[in-house]
Amino acid sequence: MSELYIGVMSGTSMDGVDIALCEIDASHCSLIASAEFKFDSEVKAEILEMINGSTTLKQVGTIDNKLGNIFADAINAFIKKESIDAKSITAIGLHGQTLWHAPDAEFGFSMQLGDANVVSAKTEIQVVADFRRMDIANGGQGAPFAPAFHQEIFKHLSKKTAVLNIGGMANITILGEELKGWDTGCGNVLMDYWSSVHIDKNYDKDALFALSGEVKEELLESFLEDEYFTKLPPKSTGREYFNPTWLSNHLPLFDTIKAEDIQRTLLELTAKSIANDANNTGAELLIVCGGGAKNPLLMQRLHELCKAEVKVSDEFGVSREYMEAMAFAWLAYKRVHREVVELSSVTGATKDSILGGVYG
Known part of the structure; x- marks a missing residue:
């Protein structure tokens, strides 16, 4: 039986928030609707300053909340534009905005911000996020994830x-x-x-x-x-x-x-x-x-x-612009159904894992 998922991606370039509505079952992932929303230029400047310079815990927390609101507002605008019944959406797959990716550090990590709690609260839809860290915990790079899709x-x-x-x-x-x-x-x-x-x-x-x-x-x-x-x-x-x-x-x-x-x-x-x-x-x-x-x-x-x-x-038959957003809708499907994502041959992890946490 197919289900509806929304995938959300804002990449390294931070030129926009890509949103894809997908119909997914065990063997298919079809793009139903998509849109790009302009990334907030002031927030982008703040993020680049944090990445290229120094930052504080207050700034990290503030940006996390700001990004959560940016993603939530974009999703709600998309839902309104496409006349989607929010209750028909099983989950949102939220990649979040990468600020720092250091899987090879002594204490490896990858940081994607955009508070999934804010997104779930404002959209009233459950959110799957934090996809990368379990793979890193199992010795992998936590990237790239697109190959599985x-x-x-x-x-x-x-x-x-x-x-x-x-x-x-x-x-x-x-x-x-x-x-x-x-x-x-x-x-x-x-x-x-x-x-x-x-x-x-x-x-x-x-x-x-x-x-x-x-x-x-x-x-x-x-x-x-x-x-x-x-x-x-x-x-x-x-x-x-x-x-x-x-x-x-x-x-x-x-x-x-x-x-x-x-x-x-x-x-x-x-x-x-x-x-x-x-x-x-x-x-x-x-x-x-x-x-x-x-x-x-x-x-x-x-x-x-x-x-x-x-x-x-x-x-x-697959949109070049929304491929990554579709991938995170599909990864949300995999998490909701508690299915392992076969990525260890890509990332170098010691085993394949169930990826992501569920919010809301």
């Missing part, structure tokens, strides 16, 4: 398939008898940062800024020499690693390289780091989703650099 919805494909999600970070899934996946590194995060500084835009729409520059090979080589790109999976990353400080450490010629050339080189970094990993998998088909799939120059470079046939997920 990719396996579920693309398992019918006959070709050797890889699925690529390009958000703030980029992650790749290798489908097969043993599921594999990892973060390839930075997706849009450094390009978005550079655009915000130099053209006062949250992102480089249609890659126009990057198209005005050229790749600086010496700088690209410096980027690609970073140890993360040669580290073997399981591995995952986030803004705590790929951030303005990381970029400035690789810009010894900062004053002599044009801003547009740096933007173009950052795009090439994303494309090459992805292609290097994809080409090593032997995949025949690479299915792309996420915000980066809308970047025409990035997609062009993936077509040129990857050995596999490159297609967007929409060509297989």
